[in-house]
Amino acid sequence: MIYEYKVVPAPTKGLKAKGLKTTADRFSLAFETAINEYAKEGWEFLRAETLPSEEREGLMGKTTMYQNVLVFKRPAQEETQVEIAGSLPPPMDEPEAQDDNTESQKFEAVEATVSDQEAGEVTDGSDGSLVEEDTQRI
Numbered sequence: 001m002i003y004e005y006k007v008v009p010a011p012t013k014g015l016k017a018k019g020l021k022t023t024a025d026r027f028s029l030a031f032e033t034a035i036n037e038y039a040k041e042g043w044e045f046l047r048a049e050t051l052p053s054e055e056r057e058g059l060m061g062k063t064t065m066y067q068n069v070l071v072f073k074r075p076a077q078e079e080t081q082v083e084i085a086g087s088l089p090p091p092m093d094e095p096e097a098q099d100d101n102t103e104s105q106k107f108e109a110v111e112a113t114v115s116d117q118e119a120g121e122v123t124d125g126s127d128g129s130l131v132e133e134d135t136q137r138i
Contacts, residue, residue, distance in 0.1 A: 002076045006043055008034070010068035034070060043072035 011034055014026025035045045050066050057063040 003073045004076045005046075006038065006072045006074075007069050008038070008072070010034070010048055010070050012068075038070075038072050042074045044074055046071040046073050 011027070011030035013030060014020075014023055014028075015030045015033060016026060017029055020026050020029060039045070047070075049069050049071060051069060052064050053067050054062050055065050
């Protein structure tokens, strides 16, 4: 069976109601109301998640904030199933076989330089790769 999912922000404030005195009671009412609203539309509550979100801070900085969301699911209707199937990317073709010569040409194009301050020496390995030998310069 194919499902569709809906992710919505979780309530951040409680709802006032007669007889509710504590913050926990008011928050529970807000959570219950949100779940029941989506249940009327056929959505089944799946879970609540806390997810990281990278946000800008100042001109150049970034910070990680955490967002609370509610996740709902329901069986996809037929038209939605067709829409989902039609939105999938086509399968990728097999990559064409490459010549081994082009790979060896890439390795030949790479130059290795070692400064006098480094302890190792870079040489060309027998298979065309670069190999670092541990040699001490005195």
